[in-house]
Amino acid sequence: MTLSWVPLGYRISMRLPKLFAVLILAGSPFLHAQDAPKSAEHRRIRIAAASDLMPVMPVLETAYEHATGIDVVVSYGSSATLATQIINGEQVDIFLGADFTYPERIVAAGMADSKSPVEYAKGTLVLWARKDSPYLPLHLEVLSDPRVKSIAIANELHAPYGRAAASALKYMKLYDKVAPKLVIGENISQTAQFVESGNAELGLISLTAAASEHFKQLGSYILLPPVSYPPIVQYGVVLKDSPNRSDAHAFMDWLTSGTVQANLPKLGLGAIK
Structure with missing residues (x-):
């Protein structure tokens, strides 16, 4: 195994x-x-x-x-x-x-x-996008922007960061609206890869990934409000x-x-x- x-x-x-x-x-x-x-x-x-x-x-x-x-x-x-x-x-x-x-x-x-x-x-949850994203500078309102077609989050059934992402979207009363746009990663590293590769336009990922040298060179992030998720x-x-x-x-x-x-x-x- x-x-x-x-x-x-x-x-x-x-x-x-x-x-x-x-x-x-x-x-x-x-x-x-x-x-x-x-x-x-x-x-x-x-x-x-x-x-x-x-x-x-x-x-x-x-x-x-x-x-x-x-x-x-x-x-x-x-x-x-x-x-x-x-x-x-x-x-x-x-x-x-x-x-x-x-x-x-x-x-x-x-x-x-x-x-x-x-x-x-x-851990800390962040919203991350590539430097070539049309949605920079990032702000939370971009999650409800109708132009956004895909948002990566981790599987809330398997990954604690996925549960946090789902909770944050529900807190902001956006979950139902963005549910059809969600690209689900099996874990938070796969979720980060989806948005890094361009297979998702935005990603709710861990600060550990977003703050790494690799991801800082590729994109930018903002923190999700701590009150929005457990x-x-x-x-x-x-x-x-x-x-x-x-x-x-x-x-x-x-x-x-x-x-x-x-x-x-x-x-x-x-x-x-």
């Missing part, structure tokens, strides 16, 4: 943060050690991460590997898909979801190494059957530490403390 498929084009585009990781991390408090411990040379943790983390994890991977010498291997997908795959037997050490619901399913299944999921970040509070769990539980818990402790949390806004995520 393999973790959820991510479109190749988007996977390639999200290499950019890794290429700039050394520059971003130079002198950064992300790093806690100058040299990795030799005892960690062959240790590895496997993380199943919600798709909104695709632009974020390469930077975190680089920082953590540099600080500890422990390899971090990440696969991406919608939170619902990843949770289902883990319950069905997919072997990972950590599941980082985009909300509480899906990590809680791992807890309820008796598969988590804790009694409840651990909060690690907060808070996107992201949680994770360590798997009880993980053969690397100590290393997995150490990663979660690092991710939720004050030092790392203070740097998450640079990557499009909100801190939990």
Whole structure:
């Protein structure tokens, strides 16, 4: 069994943060050690991460590997898909979801190494368009513009950002009006790819994608009003059957530490403390 498929084009585009990781991390408090411990040379943790983390994890991977010498291997997908795959037997050490619901399913299944999921970040929903869009500068009223033929959102049944997008459209009393125009991505990374490629004119995507160097070069974004959708509070769990539980818990402790949390806004995520 393999973790959820991510479109190749988007996977390639999200290499950019890794290429700039050394520059971003130079002198950064992300790093806690100058040299990795030799005892960690062959240790590895496997993380199943919600798709909104695709632009974020390469930077975190680089920082953590540099600080500890422990390899971090990440696969991406919608939170619902990843949770289902883990319950069905997919072997990972950590599941980082985009909300509480899906990590809680791992807890309820008796598969988590804790009694409840651990909060690690907060997400933000944005409206994004390419630089060649005729609807720039962006404003929320463009969502009701009759000239707009397609708006990308993630599947609200599988992706927390999709639920947030649907809630925002309903709050603005636009959902019924734009429903025929919606282009549905299986997860938030595929949703971003739809609007990046021009298969959708506008997209309701994650700030993690919109704030990445790749998407900042291609387009522009505005924030959705926070009041228009429920808070996107992201949680994770360590798997009880993980053969690397100590290393997995150490990663979660690092991710939720004050030092790392203070740097998450640079990557499009909100801190939990």
